[in-house]
Amino acid sequence: MDPLTTLHRREFLKTSTGLLTGLVAAGSSLALLAPGRAWAVDLTALSSAEAATLLVVARTIAPHDKLDDAAYALVIQAVDGDASKDDKTRQMIREGVASLGAGFPGSPESERVEALKKMEASGFFQSMRLKTLQVLYSNPIAYAYFGYEGEAFSKGGYLFRGFNDLRWLPEVPLADSGALPA
Amino acid sequence: MARIDLHDEGAVVIIGSGAGGGTLAHELTRRGIPVVLLEAGKRQSTATFSQVPGEAFQQLTWLDTRTQSGSWGVARDFPGLPSWHCKTAGGTTVHWTASTPRLEPWELRAKSTYGHVPGTSLIDWPISYPELKNYYLLAERRLGVTRRNGVPGLPASNNFKVMYAGAKKLGYKRVHTGHMAINSRSRDGRGFCIQQGFCVQGCKMGAKWSTLYTEIPSAEATGKLDLRIECRAMRIEHGANGRVNAVVYRDSQGQEQRQKARLVCVAGNGIETPRLLLLSESAKFPQGLANSSDQVGRNYCHQIVGYVWGIFDQPVYSWRGATVAGVVEDEVFNDPKRGFVGGYRIELVALDLPTMPQVGLPYGWGRDFASIMEEYRNIAGLLINGEDMPRAENRITLNPEVKDAFGLPAANVHVDEHPNDQALRKHAQGQMSKMYAALGAKRIFPGPSLPATHNTCSARMSAEPRDGVTNGWGQTHDIPNLFISDGSMMSTPGSANPTLTIVALVLRQAEYISRQMAAGKI
Ligand SMILES: Cc1cc2nc3c(=O)[nH]c(=O)nc-3n(C[C@H](O)[C@H](O)[C@H](O)COP(=O)(O)OP(=O)(O)OC[C@H]3O[C@@H](n4cnc5c(N)ncnc54)[C@H](O)[C@@H]3O)c2cc1C
Ligand code: SF4
Numbered sequence: 001m002d003p004l005t006t007l008h009r010r011e012f013l014k015t016s017t018g019l020l021t022g023l024v025a026a027g028s029s030l031a032l033l034a035p036g037r038a039w040a041v042d043l044t045a046l047s048s049a050e051a052a053t054l055l056v057v058a059r060t061i062a063p064h065d066k067l068d069d070a071a072y073a074l075v076i077q078a079v080d081g082d083a084s085k086d087d088k089t090r091q092m093i094r095e096g097v098a099s100l101g102a103g104f105p106g107s108p109e110s111e112r113v114e115a116l117k118k119m120e121a122s123g124f125f126q127s128m129r130l131k132t133l134q135v136l137y138s139n140p141i142a143y144a145y146f147g148y149e150g151e152a153f154s155k156g157g158y159l160f161r162g163f164n165d166l167r168w169l170p171e172v173p174l175a176d177s178g179a180l181p182a
Numbered sequence: 183m184a185r186i187d188l189h190d191e192g193a194v195v196i197i198g199s200g201a202g203g204g205t206l207a208h209e210l211t212r213r214g215i216p217v218v219l220l221e222a223g224k225r226q227s228t229a230t231f232s233q234v235p236g237e238a239f240q241q242l243t244w245l246d247t248r249t250q251s252g253s254w255g256v257a258r259d260f261p262g263l264p265s266w267h268c269k270t271a272g273g274t275t276v277h278w279t280a281s282t283p284r285l286e287p288w289e290l291r292a293k294s295t296y297g298h299v300p301g302t303s304l305i306d307w308p309i310s311y312p313e314l315k316n317y318y319l320l321a322e323r324r325l326g327v328t329r330r331n332g333v334p335g336l337p338a339s340n341n342f343k344v345m346y347a348g349a350k351k352l353g354y355k356r357v358h359t360g361h362m363a364i365n366s367r368s369r370d371g372r373g374f375c376i377q378q379g380f381c382v383q384g385c386k387m388g389a390k391w392s393t394l395y396t397e398i399p400s401a402e403a404t405g406k407l408d409l410r411i412e413c414r415a416m417r418i419e420h421g422a423n424g425r426v427n428a429v430v431y432r433d434s435q436g437q438e439q440r441q442k443a444r445l446v447c448v449a450g451n452g453i454e455t456p457r458l459l460l461l462s463e464s465a466k467f468p469q470g471l472a473n474s475s476d477q478v479g480r481n482y483c484h485q486i487v488g489y490v491w492g493i494f495d496q497p498v499y500s501w502r503g504a505t506v507a508g509v510v511e512d513e514v515f516n517d518p519k520r521g522f523v524g525g526y527r528i529e530l531v532a533l534d535l536p537t538m539p540q541v542g543l544p545y546g547w548g549r550d551f552a553s554i555m556e557e558y559r560n561i562a563g564l565l566i567n568g569e570d571m572p573r574a575e576n577r578i579t580l581n582p583e584v585k586d587a588f589g590l591p592a593a594n595v596h597v598d599e600h601p602n603d604q605a606l607r608k609h610a611q612g613q614m615s616k617m618y619a620a621l622g623a624k625r626i627f628p629g630p631s632l633p634a635t636h637n638t639c640s641a642r643m644s645a646e647p648r649d650g651v652t653n654g655w656g657q658t659h660d661i662p663n664l665f666i667s668d669g670s671m672m673s674t675p676g677s678a679n680p681t682l683t684i685v686a687l688v689l690r691q692a693e694y695i696s697r698q699m700a701a702g703k704i
Contacts, residue, residue, distance in 0.1 A: 061547045062539075064556065113548055129547055137555070138236055138536035146558045148501065148535035151233035153386045157376025158502035166340035168496045169347045169621070176346065176358040178328070178335030178366050181374040 018048035096124030200273015202668030203449030204393025209692030223270035231384030238383035272394025289676035339503030348617030452637025472658035489629030492618030526568030
């Protein structure tokens with residue numbers, strides 16, 4: 001999956017309700033993949049302001065300071081997708097955002113955490129938490145940021161690419177492990 | 183591949199093509215017995231396995247509606263997903279991690295060994311260890327288990343180096359890369375493990391044993407197997423004589439079909455197997471099939487399975503390498519002085535990045551949660567695999583309120599943890615934490631109990647018909663031509679991962695079935 005295609009404006013959508021945009025920060029892990037690129041997410045159910053608030057919600061749930069907004073935008077894209085499929089979801093998201101209030105995105109982290117804690121049991125918060133966990137760590141931006149190398153079959157596995165390259169502990173005697181296959 | 187007529191009364195119908203059903207299909211067909219193998223899932227292959235974790239999960243997992251209740255943590259942490267197993271040709275052997283230890287002799291005598299443990303429904307197995315051992319030997323050859331029969335062990339991964347060093351600091355002696363049904367060398371027409379670490383997404387090397395590309399093709403090669411994928415058994419029917427004679431199923435087009443049967447073997451994994459027996463209630467058997475003892479679905483066990491993670495100063499890259507290739511066996515003994523009966527294994531584990539926050543970590547969010555994920559490279563992992571206690575009330579039932587997509591009552595999985603389960607888990611987490619602490623881990627923390635992966639004992643073998651559902655061959659006490667052919671038949675779970683035992687029991691059952699059929703008894 002290429003993050004840029006995922007983030008690409010879905011031009012065929014004529015019913016866009018809003019737009020979430022950003023610039024890839026210099027020096028971020030995404031910049032390695034897409035130096036200097038702008039990104040945009042077309043919204044089909046949420047407004048730009050709602051999406052911007054949700055992005056801050058996702059950042060408060062999983063605060064990785066140096067992880068680019070583009071990764072969080074993927075979460076919002078998924079939330080928007082869910083909201084566009086189902087009126088109840090859309091309403092739940094809308095009401096959740098509204099209850100956070102206009103000051104939420106600009107408030108300090110401690111206050112944002114307090115606000116979210118108060119609604120921790122709500123369907124809105126729980127679905128935002130789940131979506132953030134599901135989407136934020138499942139894309140190439142996150143893979144690069146966390147150093148996860150992912151699928152390796154196409155490269156011959158990790159057998160000759162570091163599965164046993166740890167050197168800060170003693171090697172395991174052969175009797176308790178096994179020789180590399182020839 | 184055979185085509186068996188729906189009206190053919192001579193075939194054995196097996197439900198489920200996983201560890202139990204897939205192996206049984208091969209064993210019967212190679213003895214010339216025609217088999218219809220019904221499998222609810224689709225058929226994938228090493229070529230079609232997705233290497234995107236989320237996609238692989240969707241591709242392979244049994245995601246039908248289920249409910250759950252009871253005090254176990256899974257009910258709280260994983261609503262709607264009490265168990266994690268497959269719906270696909272090859273069953274859960276497509277995404278298992280292939281650790282294949284044996285049970286210990288005393289684990290087969292659980293009741294005698296542990297004595298009276300209040301609040302449990304412990305029994306002894308109706309078969310002896312020496313009897314089972316013969317079939318362990320056969321099963322280990324069949325699966326190519328490492329460190330048995332001269333098969334070399336797997337090499338040590340980074341994650342295992344951490345486990346090994348910690349275990350040695352604690353004085354553990356029996357620590358190695360495991361008895362694994364994973365080829366350390368090419369064997370049986372399949373390649374060797376290239377340590378890609380995607381065991382749970384389906385092994386694209388075919389290095390890991392799965393009935394999908396071992397037993398099922400071998401059975402097909404006999405010309406006696408009729409494998410019907412995307413075919414969901416809905417109910418087992420019987421005649422006036424009380425013997426089963428047909429299986430009603432929905433085919434891939436959603437059409438209802440009725441396959442006549444000489445014999446029916448149920449191998450749908452420990453939740454669907456008792457569910458199908460319960461769904462097959464009739465005027466003659468109002469409590470469901472083989473349930474005159476009221477034991478179908480009861481005594482459900484899933485083993486104590488849970489993570490302990492350690493964060494280190496330096497990278498571990500735990501995702502590189504065979505997921506569960508490492509074990510400490512020193513805690514597999516029974517000594518009530520530890521505060522519990524039964525034993526546990528400490529096994530190696532890693533989770534890919536997308537799965538880690540969803541399944542591996544305790545509930546959380548915010549700075550603390552994120553700070554753990556920031557250290558993903560430096561995390562090493564361990565898994566408890568311990569014996570849990572059977573209880574009559576821990577059971578699979580039909581939920582009258584909730585229906586699946588076919589309109590049938592969903593399975594409800596109820597588990598109240600026994601104090602013994604909690605004491606065992608606490609001890610295990612303590613020992614595992616000490617292993618990492620001895621190496622100077624920066625932070626050590628347990629993960630949640632994961633959705634049940636080892637569903638067992640829910641239609642168990644018992645010497646006394648009133649204590650269980652089947653005799654020592656997996657033949658139901660009530661109906662001679664109805665067999666249980668998966669982990670549901672285990673009398674108690676023990677502390678070994680169950681699949682080698684399932685395969686051994688099924689190899690033994692296949693001999694019995696073919697002898698009994700030849701003698702005209704069934
Ligand atoms: C992530 C994971 C890791 C594991 N690792 C290990 C391990 O390291 N070692 C170990 O010993 N065990 C392991 N296990 C457990 C192991 O996979 C099971 O013990 C084993 O596969 C059970 O075999 P079975 O035949 O009972 O069921 P399965 O292998 O699950 O097969 C059951 C099949 O029946 C089908 N089915 C069910 N109901 C119906 C129906 N009504 N009609 C038609 N088909 C139906 C299902 O679709 C499924 O394909 C693991 C499990 C998981 C989930
Ligand atoms: S680690 Fe080995 S067994 Fe696991 S998927 Fe890779 S090749 Fe297969």
